[in-house]
Amino acid sequence: MSDRSNGVAPEVLALPLTFDAAVEGFADWLGKLGYATATVREKVRFVTALANWMKARDLSVADLDERRVGAAVKHRGASSGNRRRALLHFLEFLRDRRVVAPLEIPDDRSPSAQLEERYARYLLDDRGLVEATVVNYRGFARRFLAERFGRRPTDLTKLAPRHATDFLLRHLRTMSPKRGQLMGCALRSFLRFSFLKAMTTVDLSLAVPTVRQYSKASVPRYLAQEDVERVLATCDLATAVGQRDHAVLLLLARLALRASEVVKLELGDLRWRAGELVVRGKSEVHDRLPLPKEVGEALALFLSQTRAACSSRRVFLRLRAPVRGFASAAAVSTIVKRAIDRSGLRPPLRGAHLFRHSLATHMIQRGATMAEIGQVLRHRSVNTTEQYAKVDFEGLRGVSLPWPGTGGGR
Numbered sequence: 001m002s003d004r005s006n007g008v009a010p011e012v013l014a015l016p017l018t019f020d021a022a023v024e025g026f027a028d029w030l031g032k033l034g035y036a037t038a039t040v041r042e043k044v045r046f047v048t049a050l051a052n053w054m055k056a057r058d059l060s061v062a063d064l065d066e067r068r069v070g071a072a073v074k075h076r077g078a079s080s081g082n083r084r085r086a087l088l089h090f091l092e093f094l095r096d097r098r099v100v101a102p103l104e105i106p107d108d109r110s111p112s113a114q115l116e117e118r119y120a121r122y123l124l125d126d127r128g129l130v131e132a133t134v135v136n137y138r139g140f141a142r143r144f145l146a147e148r149f150g151r152r153p154t155d156l157t158k159l160a161p162r163h164a165t166d167f168l169l170r171h172l173r174t175m176s177p178k179r180g181q182l183m184g185c186a187l188r189s190f191l192r193f194s195f196l197k198a199m200t201t202v203d204l205s206l207a208v209p210t211v212r213q214y215s216k217a218s219v220p221r222y223l224a225q226e227d228v229e230r231v232l233a234t235c236d237l238a239t240a241v242g243q244r245d246h247a248v249l250l251l252l253a254r255l256a257l258r259a260s261e262v263v264k265l266e267l268g269d270l271r272w273r274a275g276e277l278v279v280r281g282k283s284e285v286h287d288r289l290p291l292p293k294e295v296g297e298a299l300a301l302f303l304s305q306t307r308a309a310c311s312s313r314r315v316f317l318r319l320r321a322p323v324r325g326f327a328s329a330a331a332v333s334t335i336v337k338r339a340i341d342r343s344g345l346r347p348p349l350r351g352a353h354l355f356r357h358s359l360a361t362h363m364i365q366r367g368a369t370m371a372e373i374g375q376v377l378r379h380r381s382v383n384t385t386e387q388y389a390k391v392d393f394e395g396l397r398g399v400s401l402p403w404p405g406t407g408g409g410r
Helices: 019-032 037-055 066-075 081-096 111-126 131-149 161-172 177-196 225-232 240-255 259-264 293-305 330-343 353-365 370-377 382-391 393-399
Strands: 276-280 286-290
Touching: 019 037, 019 081, 037 066, 037 081, 066 081, 111 131, 111 177, 131 161, 131 177, 161 177, 225 240, 225 330, 225 353, 240 259, 240 293, 240 330, 240 353, 259 276, 259 330, 330 353, 353 370
Parallel strands: none
Antiparallel strands: 276 286
16 A cells, blocks of 8 residues: 655656665765764665565655654664664665655744844845854844744834843843853844844944953963973874874964864865965955974875765864764864863863964964964954963063052052
8 A cells, every 4th residue: 555645746866766776875875974884784774674664565765754764663663763863864865866855844934034034144145244153143133033022023113222222131141241242243233234124214223232341351361382282292193083183283283273264174275285275264264374394294194094085075074974074163172172181281261262372372472573473363453463462471571560569659
């Protein structure tokens, strides 16, 4: 008896794919993603059982979807996490090959959702913001609209200055000043967008108060030069993990790359003949940096002995299946934290930016100018670089006045 009841005409290949061919292709795909032979064998066994279950119901490969995966798992009599994951992985493979219809995500066409989408497109196309910033700004705008209008129609003409002020002040009690600054910027941006697009008659962004944060009130946290070398020495270059992590840490320590820049580094960005690499920085700005011999040797060792053959052009990949580029900058921060833990050091800051602060601090201690530090760190504003002037304690002692003693003048 046929189970064809979803009424959806799937998007299929010009030539139908048999179950045998699909299973064979799935096994080959898993192998290229770096899965162990035993894991591939187990996944193929689950998928073969699925194929037999579907054949018995007169279903083809193109009929597979999440609902039938659930039914097949339930048919086995006991829920198996490994089986379900294997079948969903098989479904991912089939969708990647356009054998089955893509996953249908409900299209939220509510006025509020459409407004969010317009705002996101404005940030990307008109303002040129990076995707991560757009996600943050959009989230704050969604929160503001939800709290202001709830289930009622979203009518921006009914907004008043106090609505923006009250929203920000209410949430500032539960977040850090830096997070509050981000929320204020996002709210100001959304309200300015609403005014520019004639959805409000008054520019309500002027009503959003400024969140005060004294950015230069504290001294940047950093590691002493000998501690940086101590962290780098924790990488075991006889192992694949050690070779990869050593290359990552050297990019942070010697070139002051940001974690996101390490993640986005591609094979074509390594220009060996020119002795330089291309850094994909903030706002899609590409910079060229000289490739020091030490960093180049670490990258060459990793690429020649450790990096798996993969269709991804990213330099750094997961070492465990599925072998793909790092999902986010958090992967680089994790590498840093583990290396610091192995070193036995306990700095208050343990993220990837610690190396960036450390390099800038070492440069100023050796007499580098603010302009030189800003050039190495690729700062777009000298105000960003000025924070490192405070770490030159010896220089500060030379220009500071003595503290008045007892009975001294005021």
